[in-house]
Amino acid sequence: MTSPYGLEGKVAIVTGGSRGIGRAVAEAFVRAGARVCLTARDPDAVRLAAEELGGVGLAGSVADPVRLRELTELALRAFGRIDVVVNNAATNQPYGPLMDADPDRWREAFAVNVEAPLRLVQCAWRAWMREHGGAVVNICTEGAGHVGPNVGAYGTSKAALLHLTRQLAGELAPKVRVNSVSPGLVRTDMARFVWEGGEDAIAAGLPLGRIGEPEDIARAVVWLASDAADWITGADLLVDGGTRVRTAYASGTSPGAYAVHDRLRSSSPRHM
Numbered sequence: 205m206t207s208p209y210g211l212e213g214k215v216a217i218v219t220g221g222s223r224g225i226g227r228a229v230a231e232a233f234v235r236a237g238a239r240v241c242l243t244a245r246d247p248d249a250v251r252l253a254a255e256e257l258g259g260v261g262l263a264g265s266v267a268d269p270v271r272l273r274e275l276t277e278l279a280l281r282a283f284g285r286i287d288v289v290v291n292n293a294a295t296n297q298p299y300g301p302l303m304d305a306d307p308d309r310w311r312e313a314f315a316v317n318v319e320a321p322l323r324l325v326q327c328a329w330r331a332w333m334r335e336h337g338g339a340v341v342n343i344c345t346e347g348a349g350h351v352g353p354n355v356g357a358y359g360t361s362k363a364a365l366l367h368l369t370r371q372l373a374g375e376l377a378p379k380v381r382v383n384s385v386s387p388g389l390v391r392t393d394m395a396r397f398v399w400e401g402g403e404d405a406i407a408a409g410l411p412l413g414r415i416g417e418p419e420d421i422a423r424a425v426v427w428l429a430s431d432a433a434d435w436i437t438g439a440d441l442l443v444d445g446g447t448r449v450r451t452a453y454a455s456g457t458s459p460g461a462y463a464v465h466d467r468l469r470s471s472s473p474r475h476m
């Protein structure tokens with residue numbers, strides 16, 4: 205039976221595809237019959253992930269526009285098409301109060317989290333999607349819907365990515381659909397400083413009783429990129445275990461307490 209996803213033989217570019225959510229997304233595409241082209245900064249990790257998934261990879265930062273062009277060219281050279289772009293690579297630096305934020309590092313956050321997604325979509329549009337169509341999925345965050353301690357640069361850039369998603373959805377229709385997925389807290393390296401040592405308290409306050417796994421996000425991304433979602437564009441799919449509706453959760457902790465914010469106040473990410 206043919207899969208309703210319609211992804212057999214399609215090609216997906218996934219940024220940050222070497223680990224965490226990006227890796228799970230790339231694996232899910234391969235399972236759905238697609239081929240993948242990955243990027244991340246660590247060359248060994250990219251090579252290994254590409255090998256394991258039977259895809260191709262290019263090492264480098266998404267903040268470098270040349271890399272993004274090369275990535276597009278690689279996908280076309282290797283597979284002859286680009287059907288899906290997943291903008292997943294991101295930084296949660298600079299971390300801390302905005303009054304202490306170094307403007308250069310703030311700019312870097314926007315280069316990685318906002319500018320790179322736009323540049324990569326421009327490359328894919330010009331090289332393939334304008335003529336043949338396609339789908340883009342941007343990875344935002346549940347946190348972009350509200351403010352939180354120490355995450356001002358991250359939250360502001362992700363809110364911009366959310367807006368960029370909707371703007372592009374209008375501009376690129378009907379050829380290309382552009383949507384986003386907004387994860388809650390997921391068990392990855394980037395969020396390790398939040399969940400490690402605090403998982404039980406966080407899970408107890410979540411309506412669905414656990415933090416997320418990368419595969420929870422990957423299923424949503426693949427679905428949005430697939431034919432099963434072919435009348436959806438400009439949407440943001442919240443995949444957060446009920447984080448945003450937790451204040452109505454009967455068994456939750458008191459409405460004022462939010463374990464994730466407590467963790468953001470008391471710990472900080474290692475620089476990545």
Ligand SMILES: NC(=O)c1ccc[n+]([C@@H]2O[C@H](COP(=O)([O-])OP(=O)(O)OC[C@H]3O[C@@H](n4cnc5c(N)ncnc54)[C@H](OP(=O)(O)O)[C@@H]3O)[C@@H](O)[C@H]2O)c1
Nearest residue numbers: 220222224225244245246265266293294389390392394395
């Ligand atoms: N985990 C969560 O709780 C959570 C919640 C909400 C949203 N998100 C979003 O989910 C996405 C994935 O995060 P994650 O938690 O899976 O992070 P992760 O486990 O730290 O993985 C990040 C991936 O992106 C790559 N990467 C980082 N900076 C890069 C850059 N400048 N250029 C190219 N690749 C880069 C990393 O490889 P290298 O280090 O080798 O470059 C790695 O492959 C991000 O957009 C994040 O904002 C995560």
